[in-house]
Amino acid sequence: xxxxxxxxxxxxxxxxxxxxxxxxxxxxxxxxxxxxxxxxxxxxxxxxxxxxxxxxxxxxxxxxxxxxxxxxxxxxxxxxxxxxxxxxxxxxxxxxxxxxxxxxxxxxxxxxxxxxxxxxxxxxxxxxxxxxxxxxxxxxxxxxxxxxxxxxxxxxxxxxxxxxxxxxxxxxxxxxxxxxxxxxxxxxxxxxxxxxxxxxxxxxxxxxxxxxxxxxxxxxxxxxxxxxxxxxxxxxxxxxxxxxxxxxxxxxxxxxxxxxxxxxxxxxxxxxxxxxxxxxxxxxxxxxxxxxxxxxxxxxxxxxxxxxxxxxxxxxxxxxxxxxxxxxxxxxxxxxx
Amino acid sequence: xxxxxxxxxxxxxxxxxxxxxxxxxxxxxxxxxxxxxxxxxxxxxxxxxxxxxxxxxxxxxxxxxxxxxxxxxxxxxxxxxxxxxxxxxxxxxxxxxxxxxxxxxxxxxxxxxxxxxxxxxxxxxxxxxxxxxxxxxxxxxxxxxxxxxxxxxxxxxxxxxxxxxxxxxxxxxxxxxxxxxxxxxxxxxxxxxxxxxxxxxxxxxxxxxxxxxxxxxxxxxxxxxxxxxxxxxxxxxxxxxxxxxxxxxxxxxxxxxxxxxxxxxxxxxxxxxxxxxxxxxxxxxxxxxxxxxxxxxxxxxxxxxxxxxxxxxxxxxxxxxxxxxxxxxxxxxxxxx
DNA sequence: AGACCATCTGCAAACGTGTTCAGAATAACT
DNA sequence: AGTTATTCTGAACACGTTTGCAGATGGTCT
Numbered sequence: 001x002x003x004x005x006x007x008x009x010x011x012x013x014x015x016x017x018x019x020x021x022x023x024x025x026x027x028x029x030x031x032x033x034x035x036x037x038x039x040x041x042x043x044x045x046x047x048x049x050x051x052x053x054x055x056x057x058x059x060x061x062x063x064x065x066x067x068x069x070x071x072x073x074x075x076x077x078x079x080x081x082x083x084x085x086x087x088x089x090x091x092x093x094x095x096x097x098x099x100x101x102x103x104x105x106x107x108x109x110x111x112x113x114x115x116x117x118x119x120x121x122x123x124x125x126x127x128x129x130x131x132x133x134x135x136x137x138x139x140x141x142x143x144x145x146x147x148x149x150x151x152x153x154x155x156x157x158x159x160x161x162x163x164x165x166x167x168x169x170x171x172x173x174x175x176x177x178x179x180x181x182x183x184x185x186x187x188x189x190x191x192x193x194x195x196x197x198x199x200x201x202x203x204x205x206x207x208x209x210x211x212x213x214x215x216x217x218x219x220x221x222x223x224x225x226x227x228x229x230x231x232x233x234x235x236x237x238x239x240x241x242x243x244x245x246x247x248x249x250x251x252x253x254x255x256x257x258x259x260x261x262x263x264x265x266x267x268x269x270x271x272x273x274x275x276x277x278x279x280x281x282x283x284x285x286x287x288x289x290x291x292x293x294x295x296x297x298x299x300x301x302x303x304x305x306x307x308x309x310x311x312x313x314x315x316x317x318x319x320x321x322x323x324x325x326x327x328x329x330x331x332x333x334x335x336x337x
Numbered sequence: 338x339x340x341x342x343x344x345x346x347x348x349x350x351x352x353x354x355x356x357x358x359x360x361x362x363x364x365x366x367x368x369x370x371x372x373x374x375x376x377x378x379x380x381x382x383x384x385x386x387x388x389x390x391x392x393x394x395x396x397x398x399x400x401x402x403x404x405x406x407x408x409x410x411x412x413x414x415x416x417x418x419x420x421x422x423x424x425x426x427x428x429x430x431x432x433x434x435x436x437x438x439x440x441x442x443x444x445x446x447x448x449x450x451x452x453x454x455x456x457x458x459x460x461x462x463x464x465x466x467x468x469x470x471x472x473x474x475x476x477x478x479x480x481x482x483x484x485x486x487x488x489x490x491x492x493x494x495x496x497x498x499x500x501x502x503x504x505x506x507x508x509x510x511x512x513x514x515x516x517x518x519x520x521x522x523x524x525x526x527x528x529x530x531x532x533x534x535x536x537x538x539x540x541x542x543x544x545x546x547x548x549x550x551x552x553x554x555x556x557x558x559x560x561x562x563x564x565x566x567x568x569x570x571x572x573x574x575x576x577x578x579x580x581x582x583x584x585x586x587x588x589x590x591x592x593x594x595x596x597x598x599x600x601x602x603x604x605x606x607x608x609x610x611x612x613x614x615x616x617x618x619x620x621x622x623x624x625x626x627x628x629x630x631x632x633x634x635x636x637x638x639x640x641x642x643x644x645x646x647x648x649x650x651x652x653x654x655x656x657x658x659x660x661x662x663x664x665x666x667x668x669x670x671x672x673x674x
Numbered sequence: 675a676g677a678c679c680a681t682c683t684g685c686a687a688a689c690g691t692g693t694t695c696a697g698a699a700t701a702a703c704t
Numbered sequence: 705a706g707t708t709a710t711t712c713t714g715a716a717c718a719c720g721t722t723t724g725c726a727g728a729t730g731g732t733c734t
Binding site: 138 | 381385386390391398408413416423426431432433446447449451473475591613616619
């Protein structure tokens with residue numbers, strides 16, 4: 001591998017001069033600079049980031065740890081991160097932890113060894129347990145959609161309360177009086193916040209909260225399906241449901257169909273996430289869009305600001321947008337009490 | 338940041354001894370070794386990969402360049418890669434190129450600067466143009482599902498010919514005589530191979546190839562939808578279609594439904610990829626599963642073998658598995674001619 | 675001519691680690 | 705006691721780069 005010294009020898013200058021020439025330093029004569037660059041080109045020289053990092057004490061890398069990169073949701077986020085990282089000449093270390101604390105710790109340790117300049121964490125189930133570990137590191141850490149954003153220094157997340165409100169309000173405005181909530185049984189903070197927003201709207205709209213209209217899934221289609229079945233088995237089932245996420249909504253759609261009912265004729269459904277899938281369910285799913293890409297971009301931008309010494313806002317929340325497709329409509333004529 | 342020299346000073350030994358102690362070298366006395374490790378622990382020392390890489394001339398990193406990480410298909414592959422990388426203490430640099438040659442070249446250059454030990458490329462549209470660039474690098478490169486695998490030294494890909502055969506055979510065995518093909522209009526090699534397999538089966542089954550039953554989409558639902566519409570407009574439309582991928586199959590399902598026909602009652606549909614989505618279409622999609630995860634694992638394993646000096650097979654192909662769900666059935670009674 | 679300045683270049687140190695080699699200390703022999 | 709073998713440690717160099725400082729070169733001014 002050709003180094004700076006090799007081309008110094010070839011150009012009959014010192015390696016310092018080569019270093020300066022390649023970095024366009026005004027200190028070096030433009031002619032010699034041109035010669036040096038030409039030789040470097042011919043020899044196929046590329047600067048060694050590892051040599052450079054050793055002296056500059058910066059690696060121009062950021063570590064990203066996510067639950068699973070196969071999840072299209074996090075894929076979008078990483079896409080946004082990568083976009084701004086690339087624009088600023090940063091590279092990404094990617095690690096997945098699959099919600100396994102051991103793996104997460106291992107990933108962070110590895111990042112520490114590699115001397116990343118900053119870390120982005122997107123793994124909503126990791127609690128405050130790891131706070132000490134993360135803080136022990138000397139680099140800025142930013143959490144995306146984390147379970148306990150308040151406890152960490154910097155975070156970017158969606159406004160879950162607002163999302164719950166927007167979804168419930170949409171259904172209330174369509175005239176629904178029996179609006180169910182298909183939650184997530186793992187007691188995630190996101191679930192509680194979405195539920196709160198939903199409940200707020202019910203109170204504000206004088207519909208009132210009806211506890212029997214709440215069921216819990218597991219965040220996956222199967223869980224959504226069985227939770228929906230429980231609601232449909234009620235003497236007076238809901239005419240609309242707001243689901244914790246799109247995955248559960250898909251399960252709900254199936255349960256409703258298998259129950260011999262139609263969407264949105266008999267039951268309206270609202271999801272949350274706006275996965276790619278949501279456009280292609282039958283019928284296409286009305287949902288709250290999480291600004292995944294923007295979330296990734298914003299997270300990376302804030303991290304870069306931190307790295308350049310600025311002091312950006314500690315906790316940023318983004319609001320989701322309601323995407324009305326075809327799973328919501330007014331309640332059936334006979335049930336508009 | 339605490340370095341090896343700091344703990345050497347604290348332990349009253351030389352930094353060489355510290356280096357050895359932390360790497361469990363048998364050369365150092367076990368008692369002093371214990372003392373050193375204790376001090377290192379107290380000071381929160383973590384070895385610097387950049388310092389180490391400088392002397393070992395290995396970074397224990399591999400660069401992964403993909404089209405888009407938001408694509409669940411590539412997400413699964415990366416998942417597999419990460420799994421074996423982690424197991425071997427390698428870290429992943431991730432870069433996305435969005436099928437943009439400029440970005441791809443930039444990503445590879447960045448990897449080169451960072452002195453990755455090897456590179457995995459998954460971007461099926463990149464042709465032989467970049468071969469020189471890739472070969473100029475001094476590290477092993479392995480291509481996953483590439484457009485022109487033969488031209489590169491190492492590759493892992495799916496057996497597209499076989500996939501086409503399996504899909505078509507499944508439909509032929511159900512009794513279909515008019516089997517359409519919904520291809521990809523961009524002339525990808527994968528499309529041609531899948532088509533060849535399909536055609537082979539038609540000949541072997543004495544059904545014969547009927548050119549009017551072939552239409553081309555764009556690899557996305559919209560394209561699949563309009564291509565399917567063209568087939569349905571034929572005087573004698575197909576009773577089954579094999580689609581280039583699941584995305585087009587989803588479009589086909591929608592076109593068929595909007596045409597007032599049912600799946601699989603009137604038309605059978607087979608996709609290819611087995612995206613997560615495929616389980617949740619209505620009805621659930623029969624498709625050929627691409628072993629995405631395994632492909633990622635295998636790619637990483639082969640690369641690691643290359644890195645350790647072994648000479649594994651140059652070109653590995655994996656066979657996809659037929660997943661029969663509910664979009665395929667015998668043709669309608671009136672059309673079994 | 676000498677003083678001064680501007681412009682460029684090289685020397686040397688530093689970053690954190692691994693590794694070779696030589697030598698010190700101790701133990702085990704004759 | 706003297707020799708040899710064994711076990712451990714430290715000095716020194718290397719890896720590739722950046723950068724402060726000193727010095728060289730050549731030019732301009734008094």
